[in-house]
Amino acid sequence: MTRRDLLTTATASAIALGTSPANAFSNTPSQSDRKLKAIVCGGHPGDPEYGCGGTISHLTSLGHEVVLLYLNNGAWPPTPAAVRIAEAKKACEILKARPLYADQENGHAVIDNAHYESYAKLINAEKPDLVFTQWPIDNHRDHRAITMLTYDAWKTSKQHFALYYYEVSNGEDTLQFAPTHYIDISDQEPVKRAACYSHASQTPDRYYKLQDEVAVFRGIEGGYKRAEAFIRQLRSPNDPLQLLMRQQ
DSSP states (O other): OOOOOOOHHHHHHHHHHHHHGGGSSOOOOGGGGSSEEEEEESSSSSSSHHHHHHHHHHHHHHHOOEEEEEOOOOOBBTTTHHHHHHHHHHHHHHHHHHEEEEEOOOOOOOOOOHHHHHHHHHHHHHSSSSEEOOOSSSSSSSHHHHHHHHHHHHTTTOOOOOEEEESSSSSTTTTTTTSEEEOOTTHHHHHHHHHHHHHHGHHHHHHHHHHHHHHHHHHHHHHSSEEEEEEEETTTOOOOHHHHHTTT
């Protein structure tokens, strides 16, 4: 096989997996047997579920551990914190994940040295293998804030974990999102739906319809009935999401 043939084969394999040719050889098959720990970060309860619910369900169904890290508890008049926390707890139970909070205030995200440091401690204490966070070009301040906090935690960890970005409510929240990876969530859609509808105070009929339209569109792009799409941060130490795609 010539070098040109090898590159052609790698490119074809990468396209089938929904990733880039540069990442096609980034992991060995033996790594796929190891149980991983993932953190999915979101500005509010519901963001990880809407953007990554199918992927979270897929991960936990394979025995991987998943933590949903919310920047705040979602309290916003007239809905009190107790209601939002209870909804998040129910969603996490459905997804077989664990909730965690960064204890900021809904709509009043703070990004400064003290919050960078406390957030990084929260992330690093969990010792994740991969972390998902929201895309930085987003219309909601809390979404942009958790992206900056998560990126800084990744930097201060010396890029110890793989970092990925996800999308929510495209056009309304996320903008200019160009995926590198696609996860087939066709079989996981009912679980994702149930987790999202656990946030009953947040008009799920409206928001789930929009997010499901995104999943259908990403499915068309990735060659599935429904998919969730991600962007891998360059200089991540590995690409565990690629291995997950191999298990689809």
